[in-house]
Amino acid sequence: MRRTVAMVALTASIMFTAGCSTAGGSGTGGDTGPFSAVIEDAPTAIGVSDGDLWPSCWSDDDALYTANGDGAGFGNEFSDIVMNRVTGTPASDDLEGEGLALGDELGQVWSGEGFTRKPTGMLCTDGTIFLAVQDLARDFNAAPAATIAHSDDHGQTWKWDTAAPMFDDGVFTTIWFADYGQDAASAPDPEYAYAYGLDGNWRDSFSDVVPDPTELFLARVPVDSVQDAAAWQFYAGEPGDAEATWTGDIASKRPVLIDERRQHDLSVISQGGVxxxxKHDRYVYTSWTEFTFEFYESPTPWGPWEPFLTEDFGEYPWDAEQIGGYGTTIPSKFVSEDEKTMWVQSNVCPCAPAGTTSYWFGLREMTLEDSAK
Incomplete structure (x- = not known):
């Protein structure tokens, strides 16, 4: 069963801000943006696998490379992190995968006892695959460090700087890359990779040991220097500026999106995908809370970002017919040629009191419809 969800109205008591401005200029709805959306209530295409998160990228060999956390992935051995290669499409119902590498082959824990590795983002460009890996507290409430590994042999072996993490002190430590299609072929600025980041944590920090993320940050880096932290430039302007402003000083970065709304008393900015x-010349950011999907669109990587969908699945317990999830992404490999149909990946952990789980590579169909401005 599908449900149709247009842009949700934002009441005066639920403020959405982009930099110093409000959505539509009033904070009460304003411009609805170019899209309305139709989305399935639950995953309908599932690859036989085990794990969560599944950030991905589409490589030059036409396979989707995707990393999972805390599971065996498409392999047979449990690990906190696994790299996988997936073929087929959800529309054809022929998804198949294999595990390629896991654990210490993909990264290391920088923060000591009480932390584990989690995949947060992937980039495929010029035949190389990059994987962003963060340290995450075992209670999921703080992410103090992150680094990036790369593979030149389609995921079989991986290399990274073993001396120190690229990012630390909880600053820009949840990283994912803008997905520009197969081997980044649709990148308008192919010299650079664009990466999004959160400070503090990957989602609402339930224990408040770090502040809940309410700001989305953006960086760019030359594609031949992705693993050189000194080469990264951070957005330092206002959201939606006609010309982007960049700085090499991470302390001077400024958010491209600020959203201080709360759904079910949870912050709405979380680790997702862009x-x-x-064909639309638009970017789609897929965020979420424990109980909702929160999707945004923008004409540029730096905004202005406008929400176009809030899907509320209600509080637990759920059932298999209506289930939300976390780590929401839209793999570009599964976007139709006319960009009207695409597939959203998300997960529900058996550790949550949700009443049901979705702890595998699972996709649900979403259709975008142009909406009159």
Whole structure:
């Protein structure tokens, strides 16, 4: 069963801000943006696998490379992190995968006892695959460090700087890359990779040991220097500026999106994905809370970002017919040529009191419809 969800009205008591401005200029709805959406109530295409998160990228060999946390992935051995290669499509119901590498082959824990590795983002470009890996507290409430590994042999072996993490002190430590299609072929600025980041944590920090993320940050880096932290430039302007402003000083970075709304008393900015739709020349950011999907669109990587969908699945317990999830992404490989149909990946952990789980590579269909401005 599908449900149709147009842009949700934002009441005066639920403020959405982009930099110093409010959505639509009033904070009460304003411009609805170019899209309305139809989305399935639950995953309908599932690859036989085990794990969560599944950030991905589409490589030059036409396979989707995707990393999972805390499971065996498409392999047979449990690990806190696994790299996988997936073929087929959800529309054809022929998804198949294999595990390629895991654990210490993909990264290391920088923060000591009480932390584990989690995959947060992937980039495929010029035949190379990059994987962003963060340290995450075992209670999921703080992410103090992150680094990036790369593979030149389609995921079989991986290399990274073993001396120190690229990012630490909880600053820009949840990283994912803008998805520009197969081998980044649709990138408008192919010299650079664009990466999004959160400070503090990957989602609402339930224990408040770090502040809940309410700001989304953006960086760019030359594609031949992705693993050189000194080469990264951070957005330092206002959201939606006509010309982007960049700084090499991470302390001077400024958010491209601020959203201080709370759904079910949870912050709405979380680790997700940003997928570029070249025919629309729009970017889609897929965020979430424990109980909702929160999707945004923008004409540029730096905004202005406008919400176009809030899907509330209600509080637990759920059932298999209506289930939300976390780590929401839209793999560009699964976007139709006309960009009207795409597939959203998300997960529900058996550790949550949700009443049901979705702890595998699972996709649900979403259709975008152009909406009159």
């Amino acid at each position: 997928t570029y739709l070249p």
